[in-house]
Amino acid sequence: MSTKSFKTSLRVTWADTDAAGVVHYSNYFRFFERAEEEFYASLGFAFTDLRDSGLWLPRVEAFCQYKKPSRYNDVLEIEVSVEDLREKVFRLGFKVTNKASGDLLALGHLVIVAADKQAGKATKIPLSILEKLRPLAKQIL
Amino acid sequence: MSTKSFKTSLRVTWADTDAAGVVHYSNYFRFFERAEEEFYASLGFAFTDLRDSGLWLPRVEAFCQYKKPSRYNDVLEIEVSVEDLREKVFRLGFKVTNKASGDLLALGHLVIVAADKQAGKATKIPLSILEKLRPLAKQIL
Amino acid sequence: MSTKSFKTSLRVTWADTDAAGVVHYSNYFRFFERAEEEFYASLGFAFTDLRDSGLWLPRVEAFCQYKKPSRYNDVLEIEVSVEDLREKVFRLGFKVTNKASGDLLALGHLVIVAADKQAGKATKIPLSILEKLRPLAKQIL
Amino acid sequence: MSTKSFKTSLRVTWADTDAAGVVHYSNYFRFFERAEEEFYASLGFAFTDLRDSGLWLPRVEAFCQYKKPSRYNDVLEIEVSVEDLREKVFRLGFKVTNKASGDLLALGHLVIVAADKQAGKATKIPLSILEKLRPLAKQIL
Numbered sequence: 239m240s241t242k243s244f245k246t247s248l249r250v251t252w253a254d255t256d257a258a259g260v261v262h263y264s265n266y267f268r269f270f271e272r273a274e275e276e277f278y279a280s281l282g283f284a285f286t287d288l289r290d291s292g293l294w295l296p297r298v299e300a301f302c303q304y305k306k307p308s309r310y311n312d313v314l315e316i317e318v319s320v321e322d323l324r325e326k327v328f329r330l331g332f333k334v335t336n337k338a339s340g341d342l343l344a345l346g347h348l349v350i351v352a353a354d355k356q357a358g359k360a361t362k363i364p365l366s367i368l369e370k371l372r373p374l375a376k377q378i379l
Numbered sequence: 380m381s382t383k384s385f386k387t388s389l390r391v392t393w394a395d396t397d398a399a400g401v402v403h404y405s406n407y408f409r410f411f412e413r414a415e416e417e418f419y420a421s422l423g424f425a426f427t428d429l430r431d432s433g434l435w436l437p438r439v440e441a442f443c444q445y446k447k448p449s450r451y452n453d454v455l456e457i458e459v460s461v462e463d464l465r466e467k468v469f470r471l472g473f474k475v476t477n478k479a480s481g482d483l484l485a486l487g488h489l490v491i492v493a494a495d496k497q498a499g500k501a502t503k504i505p506l507s508i509l510e511k512l513r514p515l516a517k518q519i520l
Numbered sequence: 521m522s523t524k525s526f527k528t529s530l531r532v533t534w535a536d537t538d539a540a541g542v543v544h545y546s547n548y549f550r551f552f553e554r555a556e557e558e559f560y561a562s563l564g565f566a567f568t569d570l571r572d573s574g575l576w577l578p579r580v581e582a583f584c585q586y587k588k589p590s591r592y593n594d595v596l597e598i599e600v601s602v603e604d605l606r607e608k609v610f611r612l613g614f615k616v617t618n619k620a621s622g623d624l625l626a627l628g629h630l631v632i633v634a635a636d637k638q639a640g641k642a643t644k645i646p647l648s649i650l651e652k653l654r655p656l657a658k659q660i661l
Numbered sequence: 662m663s664t665k666s667f668k669t670s671l672r673v674t675w676a677d678t679d680a681a682g683v684v685h686y687s688n689y690f691r692f693f694e695r696a697e698e699e700f701y702a703s704l705g706f707a708f709t710d711l712r713d714s715g716l717w718l719p720r721v722e723a724f725c726q727y728k729k730p731s732r733y734n735d736v737l738e739i740e741v742s743v744e745d746l747r748e749k750v751f752r753l754g755f756k757v758t759n760k761a762s763g764d765l766l767a768l769g770h771l772v773i774v775a776a777d778k779q780a781g782k783a784t785k786i787p788l789s790i791l792e793k794l795r796p797l798a799k800q801i802l
Contacts, residue, residue, distance in 0.1 A: 249698075253691050256538065257534065257542075258435055262534075263437075263438045264405055264408035264409055264535060267408065275672075275675065285675060285733060296401075296448070299442075300404055301442045302440070304437065310539055311698075311708065396679050397680070398678035400680045403676050452566055545720045546723075550687055576681055578730070579686045582687075585722050589719070
């Protein structure tokens with residue numbers, strides 16, 4: 239399945255940590271987002287293009303399971319996969335590992351909906367995006 | 380069930396928003412945490428007391444479903460409930476509503492484990508805390 | 521001068537801290553912003569009103585001196601004052617003290633400009649705001 | 662002076678923006694910190710090494726002037742320079758430009774003190790660090 243996913247890495251900064259000396263749990267969602275943005279860029283589209291076409295990609299669900307903590311200066315590898323792809327909604331999976339140790343740190347997902355900015359309603363994922371996500375999708379309905 | 384929950388409210392600040400003009404989805408987890416801290420305070424204990432007794436409360440799972448967006452200056456009401464209570468782990472539920480309109484904005488939960496700081500392992504929730512959470516728990520195992 | 525300032529307080533949350541066990545220095549600017557917003561509210565106007573009239577209040581300068589650290593659960597008192605008021609720009613001062621100990625924690629300021637959203641240029645501070653800020657200003661040019 | 666500075670770049674993420682559609686001003690301080698950390702790494706030392714030797718590097722002053730806004734997906738170049746170097750304290754300068762347009766976005770600095778973690782007091786900057794910063798310093802006292 240490794241051919242069907244995208245990987246990126248980032249370094250934990252001091253501001254990501256909390257007084258327990260580890261990355262604050264909410265920041266994993268910010269890491270997901272950075273990985274998501276780089277994933278889109280790797281496919282050749284950006285939030286900005288979507289926005290200019292009057293489309294938002296609001297999240298309808300966010301989930302993360304925490305396996306092991308990460309600390310300042312750790313390099314994290316984030317694997318993004320398209321877990322599910324439907325007409326108006328898709329689900330991205332995220333797997334975070336410590337790049338040095340290979341330890342699994344976190345598993346999560348985001349459920350994202352295509353939304354018409356003006357109407358404020360769910361709409362079909364544009365074909366140009368759909369065609370890029372489809373070959374990567376583990377499940378298509 | 381309203382007698383078995385805790386409610387608090389907060390005002391959305393400018394820094395909570397993103398370029399879509401709404402609260403960034405990751406910030407709901409920060410709102411959960413503020414509500415959690417005030418919930419503990421209402422029961423008469425604080426993270427600081429736990430920490431001084433060598434106990435952490437790491438999160439093993441975080442989840443949020445987003446129903447409607449919130450915007451700068453909105454007042455959000457957050458209801459905290461004890462959805463599940465076990466020997467070493469408990470689950471807090473969060474329900475976020477727009478205080479002015481009454482609209483449901485988000486539903487989420489955190490699964491929290493009691494962990495011995497030194498050993499880095501799950502441990503029993505201290506009796507002093509357990510006794511405070513038990514009367515509020517919807518489910519006890 | 522105490523009659524010419526506004527005071528508010530907030531409690532340090534876990535997410536505000538970093539691995540040094542203290543509030544991350546960048547978060548004081550978020551505290552300033554919360555205090556600023558409550559200051560405006562106390563005067564009877566909000567960012568939202570400004571926005572609806574096509575006005576932004578971008579910051580052109582931000583400064584903070586750190587005197588003593590603050591920690592999780594500390595209650596901070598923030599005093600806001602109008603240090604300087606000009607035609608298109610004003611400067612708010614912030615003084616942060618630990619409410620329990622009275623210790624001075626931080627001193628800072630923000631220089632804020634009134635900007636026309638469409639034109640993207642500095643513009644006169646609207647009279648309705650100016651009239652509310654003027655009685656509080658330590659210096660007027 | 663370009664031989665005496667360090668440059669790094671980063672991409673603005675969605676979470677960095679606010680409802681004005683631009684990077685929230687407080688996030689420039691987070692950008693400074695990331696650049697600072699990479700600057701140290703380029704010199705061969707990390708916060709973690711310092712921490713293990715019982716040293717903190719608390720900030721005593723933070724400052725930023727904002728020239729032009731930056732937006733989602735912009736690539737920012739951050740130049741770090743050692744503006745001043747003394748026995749116990751040093752000042753890092755930051756210059757942020759939009760990499761594509763070359764526009765100057767922000768100028769700032771951090772005043773950083775070497776502090777003994779146990780004693781909670783300012784202490785001499787360790788020789789190993791001093792020797793790495795000295796060749797880069799614009800001013801030495």
